[in-house]
Amino acid sequence: MSASDDQTDVERTLAGDLSAFEGIVCRWQGPLINLAYRFCHDRGRAEEMAQEAFLRAYRGLGQWRKDAVFSTWLFALATNLYRSELRRIPARTVSIDDIAEPADARASDGGLEDHDRDLAVRRAVGALPAKYREALILFYFHDMDVPTAARSLGLPEGTVKARLFRGREILRSKLPQLLAAPRLKEA
């Protein structure tokens, strides 16, 4: 995925060549759907939200200032849309207090049941208050890059760092046995 491809396709689309927009869709459909999926954990809804994001991108192509790369602009637009969609119709989640840790965080051989643990942590992330959940989703989606996550959220980096810290604190307090399990294994 090259930034110059995006720029060329945007210019061609703005000049009236609709087929150029197809290049943008093909390049970014995977990331946009996966980002939406992390917000709602519903494949069908993720595709609907991603389609709406592409439509909004098409309508607003002229507003893209070339001082930022196209993908940053596209992710910020999509993130805003996904956040407002989820405020309108929240994803199905359970309360973070109702998320049970696996009965035994260690399997019989002393190893962890990775799948159960991963699932519990992801469900706990889904049940976090929106501002912490969004910061965590964007941080991990952008390969743990705080500046990029901050740009997507339209927030200062310091705010994102604080929300990541607080989000992790909540996870740690709600799932203490689960997250401390590897340490017990080493002991």
Add this chain to the structure above:
Amino acid sequence: MRRLIGHDEGEIDRILSREDEILPSSGFAVSVMDAVRREAAAPPPIPFPWKRALPGLVVGGFALVLVLVAGVVAIVQLGRASTIPQASLSFPSLLPPMFQRNIESAAIWTALALLVTLVSVKLSMRLASGKA
């Protein structure tokens, strides 16, 4: 404690970084492009008819200013009237002219308000039927 937090963070990082990726369904790009083509083919949104609305807005604004000015004048007059010694209010012979003036003024304003309402209703009906 610091070591534990660091370890937990590593654990959270590890779990959340390897979230499963989903692949777009086969018809997704086609569906998006269909929606984009529909969007491109749709007529542009109708701009707000400023030219038609301007006379109504000007008249409305003018009426609003008039009402405000009249309100201020009425308050000032009331203020002046209240400076008349209280005893004078007890004389019934002084009240009728004052009331009469107020009634005349109210009637004028009522008539003006009705006229503005009539004009605005007619204008909006005419705009709605597209005859302007």
